[in-house]
Amino acid sequence: MNASRLLFVDDEEGFLELYRTAFARDGYTVETTDTVEGARERVAKGDIDLVVLDIRLGETSGLALLREIKARDARLPVVLSTAYARYQDDFSSWLADAYIVKSSDLGELKQAVRRCLGAGR
């Protein structure tokens, strides 16, 4: 049983539903939010083990939130998950512990989460 607590940040409720279903089945404690403010508050509260962050959050950039999270706690693993592969060219994205291009197959995301949690705190 995996007790890690994951926070998923995505502006699309459908993805949050998918992540809840898929990661809860794997034994994670899953929390979700569809806003930057919600994510900011939840991270500030502590006890999150890993954040999975979409880059395009409505009109806001997830990259700015990534910088905030890392400035607050550089050891908190953040996995960027986005539909657009070329964001990897943006040096802001290099702060992330992993970069995943969204796919209908969650295998790569799950693997990245496991790897980051293993290497994390």
Add this chain to the structure above:
Amino acid sequence: MSVSRGAGGVQERTHRPARSRHLRERGPALRSMRPRRVLDLLRRVSEVLETVVDPEVAAWSVLVAFTAGEGLGCNRAFLLLADGEELRGWFGVGPRTREEAREVWSEMRQRGVLPLERLAAPDQGSVEAEQRRHTATLASLSHPIVKGCGAWRRAFIGRGNHPNPCVRHWLTVLESRELVVVPLMASGRPWGVVLADNFVTHVPIYHGTLEAAETLAHYLRAALERTQLLRRFQEERRRRLVAEHATALLDTARTLAHDLKNPLALAGGLARELMAAPPASNETLLRQLSIAASAISRAEQRLGELVDGLASRADGITLEPVEVGAIVDRVMEAFRPLAASRGVRLLSYHPARPVMASAVVPSLERCLENLVVNALEALRDHGGEIHAAVSEDSPWVRLEVADNGQPLPAALRGDPFVGGITTRRGGSGLGLASVRTLAEAMGAKVEYDEREPGWVRFTLFLRRWS
């Protein structure tokens, strides 16, 4: 063969050898071109150069003025431009050999061609062909800039014993007895040089010709600098546009990734999860199925918008909702008097309620006009009927134009929309081709059939406006 070459043949006719020999012996400054003729030539060339936008056309225009019989009358002329430490052959006009000269000049005389008259409307293809024709000679003329070239101030006549190695090189390459050399200098260094000779007629070159040649060469330099600057400006503009397009494409790719790939990944991901472990409650199952269905609908809609957008952007047009029945009524009404004069009945059918298609009004009108003109041509001899009908055939709006005139010629039946086949039916042969081009630019298509005996039908399939 191009006829833009020098008309030395005209000069051949008017040349009086005895008088010329006498003048040569006394020196080159004794006879000049008549001032009025020179002024007329300079005026014509300067007027042409004012509007020229291509460096090649500018060079061609001036070198034609050098070689035309009604110009300076040289047999051939070349332009060399400084490129680093070399004077490089860049453009040439005139025959390459004596045989070619006889052939070309004879043809020009027979056809009454006056090269200067062609300056007003240069043919880009002929200009490029002329430049290509002299490639080998131009390459041979190229020569490193040597000491002494920088001392040139005025045009001169170079002969075999000339002290400058460049001049001797050019005389050798061109096998010339004497060569007009018009230097173009910039800051004491050669910027370029115009060379001209009479290698066929051997007509001597006079002082007045040199002065006119100098003036023409300076016109050419100004025109070349202007056109080269314009070309660089256009190239910069093109690069900027490419960069802007690239940025816009990146933005589009990001948007597409978000709007198209996201819903597909979501729908696929949910489907995989449902297959791997169906949820215990029906409520969860239905909710997740609903999310997946909604994501697929969103992707489908976005894809449709993308297809429409690309179709319209291909020709820089913007599609708009167009009431097809109203267009049909308007166009048919415009053709009614002409049709009546030919004994042709025009009939149109469309639903009472508006049928809206994605189109561009002028393009759709042009398509319909071309189809009606085509039908009228088919009915020219015997009269008949033209039917235009609008109907809905989701996702299309069909606009049919049918006539009971002569059938399409066999040559057109395979692909009546191919351009350039001229038949009585179809006029220039470009009308139907234009229909297809316009239709495709609107994301529409056009088909032809003769399924109904005695009738020829063209059908435009326009995208329904949604």
